[in-house]
Amino acid sequence: MPGTNTLQSNIQKEIVELSTAIGGLVNSFKRLQNPLEESRNKVPQATDQLDKINEQTEAAAHQMLDMIEQITAREEEILEQIDQTRACLESGDNDKILSCLRIIAEKAQTNLNDSFLIMDALQFQDITSQQMNHAASLLEDIEHKLHTIIGVFDSNDGDSEDEKESNARTAKAGKVRAFDPHADLFEKKTNQNDIDSLFDNNGK
């Protein structure tokens, strides 16, 4: 029967097309698996890095505020001692004047030392800047993976305008972005004594 043959042939053709479409879909999902997995791993890394920046900048700010509060308190004591010195100058109490000057000198020296400690604490800026660059680099990787995912569903061949723009932005940033992914304000993978031992033993 010719009608049955045509129907059979049409069904067969549809099944082949369906099978090809399913095959294509499976391949697309396979292509999605890698970028999805990589994105899934990088999102928590970027989040951890941003949390670390938040935590470490806050700790550094507190460290500096503690020292500024101590310096301010000492400045008030210095001003008090200057007032006492003035009063002693009028009364001619030389012993008291010398005592006040000694206290002023001690407090001024402590303030000078603390000012340098604040400067040391400001090293956090370099460290957190590297942590931010690391987080930005992870986010850029995720952006690229998302473009790959979009590309799977996009019927157009070649890079989309968004992807081209993203690639150009990343390439430009990459030229100025230099960072240590392990940069940390509080945790050093190797302490100074171990570094000194390495140098003493020529790296062994």
Add this chain to the structure above:
Amino acid sequence: MADLKILAVDDSPTMRRIIINTLKRAGYSDVTEASDGKDALAKLKVDQFNFVITDWNMPEMDGLQFVTTLRATAEYKDMPVLMVTTRSVKDDIVEAMKAGVNNYIVKPFTPDTLKEKIEQVLAS
């Protein structure tokens, strides 16, 4: 100490200011700054230095490339180099040693450590 001319190489302007102030306090007042290895090589060509303090992670030319270039140049092969960086992984430190750094400090550093390491390098 007074005639020591130091080249401080770091891409972070904040870090350069901290290093310069720390050095001044330690008695080393003749310090020139450079923002990366490339800039440092340019400064070395126009001025005489007898000590280099360099960071590792920098754009254009990083500290490791910079030290490798110095060691490959007859004029600077014996230049004392102290690396001051956030990199604290042992393998990185060994890599820096192989490149030719004379000593190594991990950031954040204390003024005492910086002074001590400069003195150690100069004495060796």
